Amino acid sequence: MRDPDAFLASAAELLGERGFTRDRELMAPWLTDWRGRYTGNALAMASPASTEEVSRIVQLCAHHRVPIVPQGGNSGMSGGATPDGGGEALLLSLRRLSAIRTIDTDSRQAICEAGVILQTLHEAAAEKRLRFPLTLGGKGSATVGGLIATNAGGTQVLRHGTMRAQVLGLEAVLADGSVFDALTPLKKDNRGFDLKQLLIGSEGTLGIVTAATLRLLPEVGERAVLWAGLNSIGDARRLLLHCEARAENHLEGFEIIPAHCLSAVLDHLPDARSPLASEHRWHALIELVVEQGADEDLPGLAESLLSEGFETGLIEDATIAASEIQAEQFWLLRDSISPAERAIGPAMQHDISVPVARMAEFVEAAVPQVESRFPGVTAVAFGHLGDGNVHFHVLAPGGVARGEWEEGEGKAISAFVHDLVTRWGGSISAEHGIGQMKRDELGRLGNPVALAMMRSVKQALDPHALLNPGKLVPLAPEAHNN
Amino acid sequence: MRDPDAFLASAAELLGERGFTRDRELMAPWLTDWRGRYTGNALAMASPASTEEVSRIVQLCAHHRVPIVPQGGNSGMSGGATPDGGGEALLLSLRRLSAIRTIDTDSRQAICEAGVILQTLHEAAAEKRLRFPLTLGGKGSATVGGLIATNAGGTQVLRHGTMRAQVLGLEAVLADGSVFDALTPLKKDNRGFDLKQLLIGSEGTLGIVTAATLRLLPEVGERAVLWAGLNSIGDARRLLLHCEARAENHLEGFEIIPAHCLSAVLDHLPDARSPLASEHRWHALIELVVEQGADEDLPGLAESLLSEGFETGLIEDATIAASEIQAEQFWLLRDSISPAERAIGPAMQHDISVPVARMAEFVEAAVPQVESRFPGVTAVAFGHLGDGNVHFHVLAPGGVARGEWEEGEGKAISAFVHDLVTRWGGSISAEHGIGQMKRDELGRLGNPVALAMMRSVKQALDPHALLNPGKLVPLAPEAHNN
Incomplete structure (x- = not known):
């Protein structure tokens, strides 16, 4: 300075x-x-x-x-x-940049400043009978700028993509203070490098997002929420493929939950009960959606999917939520897995992804490998099967000290899981980003060619390393030796 | 050297x-x-x-x-x-890199080398009852690598996006010969800058695409091709919005054709006839598609769209192609506009885009402006209304000398059109790229902040300026003075 x-x-x-x-x-x-x-x-x-x-x-x-x-x-x-x-x-x-500058209902686009809170955007869209098709737990605090900087995911990625897919235009301030203005949305524009894409997901290390043009969709007309009991994660994968072939344009969510997670949730939530009377090794939570005004028999589609699942032997038992309240109850079971686990004891949580086609195989291979390498732990995998995004949690052996275990064996477990997912061609950060938490792991496991490109681009656009130093971009190998 | x-x-x-x-x-x-x-x-x-x-x-x-x-x-x-x-x-x-390495029918993905010809990919996908959802006139020669390097568009962008949207993974050789391998497709991956996006559309100036993982879709089950006569381009826009609201997931094309272009085509093709008996100022060619196995009454949807169009007064007259042969005839009229115009005389053709919402307004404003500034010329606009992509052609006055006119008044017309589209927030290259043809125009009209970023990134990734020199990236302002 x-x-x-x-x-x-x-x-x-x-x-x-x-x-x-x-x-x-x-x-x-x-x-x-x-x-x-x-x-x-x-x-x-x-x-x-x-x-x-x-x-x-x-x-x-x-x-x-x-x-x-x-x-x-x-x-x-x-x-x-x-x-x-x-x-x-x-x-x-960026929180004071909080204006929604415009909502264009014809083009279904909103121009939002970086500080607009996700929930505020949801509400503003709903007033116009539209919706913004991305949501996540932190919606009451997460801002548009942060969601873009981290290319946030959430539960609707299967159908609608991550934040990247929602950004039609972008405005950002670069390291020298110049304003990169690409807010005007053009569906076709081949005037050189797509610099907007470079800024999305760059975690504030290449520029500071100040506003964005975001796509909106028609409001939801109707949804069907299904709960199915399955024998294996392989069957879940086959059921997903079937749902995609039959209902791709309406398949909004496909989450998988192992028996272990469901019983932890049922223990944790006193009023909750399992949607199915029978026991199953795996559960799938499936959501189908049609937009307002679209011409589609959703209940009929949901019924057909289930009956076809029974006929092909992929589904052991299943039910369709009879009301919005029941649909919310199904989702509450899914959303309570993390709190239920935290109530049991310490756990290392990994936000990883593998190619969608290999996710079932990965989970079947990784769980026993982790449990045999670290005796006493319990490994569970759940989450967005349709995205290849596994929430891979490793629960501590009973009786360990919170804090101490995470810093000791917990760290070794995470390194082991990251090694494993890298060998499977996967990502050590599916949706939470790198930040300061995983920067060294990215340096250790990242593709050296990609890391060298990242460093070159960072150096080119922020030559004095002033933008969010210490985040995302791993140090060059020689710098580690200093 | x-x-x-x-x-x-x-x-x-x-x-x-x-x-x-x-x-x-x-x-x-x-x-x-x-x-x-x-x-x-x-x-x-x-x-x-x-x-x-x-x-x-x-x-x-x-x-x-x-x-x-x-x-x-x-x-x-x-x-x-x-x-x-x-x-x-x-x-x-790159033509000898011509292998389709794999086609995964479950995940609906193909790994293609850069030299694979688009038509070959279409045929290979069709054999597996899949399709690759991008096509264009040059499909018999265009290669996957070139399509990625130029972020090609085509007639299906409305529903499926440009080439960028088809690329799930990428392999490229960088300026120093190192191989950037991001072929493994991950639906969620937040490990830093999305370098793949930077290479797509960079026209070989940042790296050389050697292979890609591309998304495929289920084969088409059924299509409905509609031809509607309209009174104005504004009505075309309103009809498009209606079609999007009612049939978004099935709307594969929405092309507009002014009366002038249709009569040029009918003069040019001896066997062709207009789909409608009546005269109209504008025509819309609309294609609806359902994938094989999907559960949708397409003929019913097409009928409803037309009857709703009549009721709201947006459509003057309309017809639905009664057979595949007739559907092909409708498309032939659209695809013959350029050859029909070339038969008439010289024309300056501009591949431009404006925000979709402003396209109707732009065409209504630009045509008289060009015609009054350059007396004797005829300006016509047709193309992909749903993408905001206007093919804006300016036909020479009768009797001018081919060659001479293009180099003289033609150049002035192009500069005028590029100025105009830039003032409207549009792009001087919607889908054809910059190459050597428009590099100086991009330098003249491009956003200076974006141009500076482009130059920095180019310098960072290709410090000796060896990759496709003289293309795409405009020279720095000081270089112009040398």
């Missing part, structure tokens, strides 16, 4: 009282990630209120060589929005 | 007789683009037969600083695969 006092004076003047603070108490909630795993320090917190202000504060940072940590709702999963402990960085909150 | 003789000797040894030639006659067909607009020279032509050989020849080029012009089927529209006249570059043909 060249001259901290000059920087601080200029920044305070530029952003005014509402936009700039060094108050420890005001900054504190934003210096620890929401899960309490990472805590950092900051020189100050800037909260610009417009793209123009973001551009000017970034110019100031560039001039004074002040590192910047951009932050949205502070609900990330990998510590990507928490500064390091050095206290030299500016924490740059 | 460091030592041409040493380079040529090593290259000949590396690739052998089938893979390397300096024979003028053998090279000639590949040194002029298929439309005969650009002719170049080359030091030699390399035709490696494997990714490994591509990697080694590129390493050799990097060592000797030999520029490389990658080429697929030589059917590009912008001179992107033709070397300059200097004769210092190596022409690198």
Whole structure:
């Protein structure tokens, strides 16, 4: 940093009282990630209120060589929005950029600023009888900018894709403060590199997202939520293929749950009961959706899928939620797996993916390998079968000390799981990103050619390494030796 | 170049007789683009037969600083695969990388090498009762590598997206000869920058595509092809919105044709007749498709769309193709516009796009502006309304000399059209790419921030400027002054 006092004076003047603070108490909630795993320090917190202000504060940072940590709702999963402990960085909150600039109902597009909260967008779309087809647990705090920076996933990726697929246009402030304006959505545009794609998922290391044009869909007209008991994850895969062939345009979710997870949930939720009376080794939660105004017999389609599943022997038993309330109850069982497990004891949770075609095989191979290598643990895999995204949780042996186990055997387990998934051609981060949490693992296991490209691009677009330093981009091999 | 003789000797040894030639006659067909607009020279032509050989020849080029012009089927529209006249570059043909490595019918994915011809892929998919959902006029020569390098479009983008949307995984050789291997398709993968997206549409300036994992769809079960007569392009837009709301998942094409183009086609094709007996200012060609096995009453849907169009006054008259033969005849009318116009006289053809929502308005504004600025010309706009992609053709006044007009008034017309579309927030290249044809126009009209980013990324990934020099990336402003 060249001259901290000059920087601080200029920044305070530029952003005014509402936009700039060094108050420890005001900054504190934003210096620890929401899960309490990472805590950092900051020189100050800037909260610009417009793209123009973001551009000017970034110019100031560039001039004074002040590192910047951009932050949205502070609900990330990998510590990507928490500064390091050095206290030299500016924490740059985008939360005041909170306008939904327009919603175009004909084109079904919304132009949102980076600080718009996901739930707010859902509500604004619903008022226009539209919907934004991405949702996740943190929707009450996650912001559009953060969702784009981390290319967020969620439960609707099977049909609608990740955040990348929702972004039709983008505006971002680059490392030198210049504004990259690609907000105007063009369905066909071959004027060179698709730079928007480079910024999506770059976790604030190449630019700071300030606004986006997002696609909307017609509101949901009707949904059918099915619960099926299955004998194996292989059968689940075959059932998924069948559903895709028969109902691809309506298949919104296909989640799998092993018996172990379901009973943990039933123990954890006193009022819950299993949708099926019988016992099954695996369960599938399937959601079919038709948009308002579309011409489709959804109950008929759901019935046919189940009867075909029975006939082919893929389904042992099944039921269709009889009401919206019951549909919500089915989803609650799925969404309660993580809390139910946490109630039992410590667990290492891995957000990994493998090619969709290999997921069943992977789970069948990985569970016994982990359990035999680390005696006493229980490995469970559940999640988005349709996306190849496994939530692979390894539960600690009974009686271990929370905290201590995670730091010891837990770390070895994670390295083992990451090695395994890499050998299977998979990803050590399916949807939560790299942040600071997995940066070294990415350096250890990432494809060296891809890592070298990433470093070159980072160096080209952020030559002074001011944008979210220490996140995402692994250090070059020689740097490890310093 | 460091030592041409040493380079040529090593290259000949590396690739052998089938893979390397300096024979003028053998090279000639590949040194002029298929439309005969650009002719170049080359030091030699390399035709490696494997990714490994591509990697080694590129390493050799990097060592000797030999520029490389990658080429697929030589059917590009912008001179992107033709070397300059200097004769210092190596022409690198990817045509011998022609294997379809695998087709996975469950996952509906094909792994194709760069030299696979589009038509070959269509046929291989059809044998497995699948289809590859992208097609275009040059399908008999266009290769997978070229389609990816140019992010090709075609007539099915409305429903299935451009080539970018078909690419699930990618393999490419970078400027230093290293192999970027991201062939394994992962539906969710957040391990940093999506480098694959950067290579798609980069026209060989950042890397050389050697193979790709492509998505396939179930074969078409049934299609309905509709022809509607309309009073205005505004009505066409409203009809499109209605079709999207009612039949989005089945709407595969929505093309618009003005009366002027239809009569040119009817004059040009002796056996053709108009699908409708009445006269209309505009025509829409609409295609609906259902996949094999899907549960949908397509004829019923087509009938409802038309009757709703009549009721709301959007459609003046309409018909549904009664047979596959008639459906083909409808499409032939659309596909004959360009040849019919060429028969009349010279024309400047512009491949431009504007936001879908503004296309009707743009056409209504642009046609009279061009015609009043250049007296005697006729401006017509037709094409993919659903994509915002206008084929904007300006026909010469009667009696002008072919060749001379294009170089004189024609150039001024193109600059005028490009200025106009830029002011409307559109693109000067919707689907044909930049190549050498539009590089200076991109430099003149491109967003300076985006151009600076492009140059930085190019410099980072190809520091010696060896990959397809002179294409796509406009020179920096200071370079223009040299």
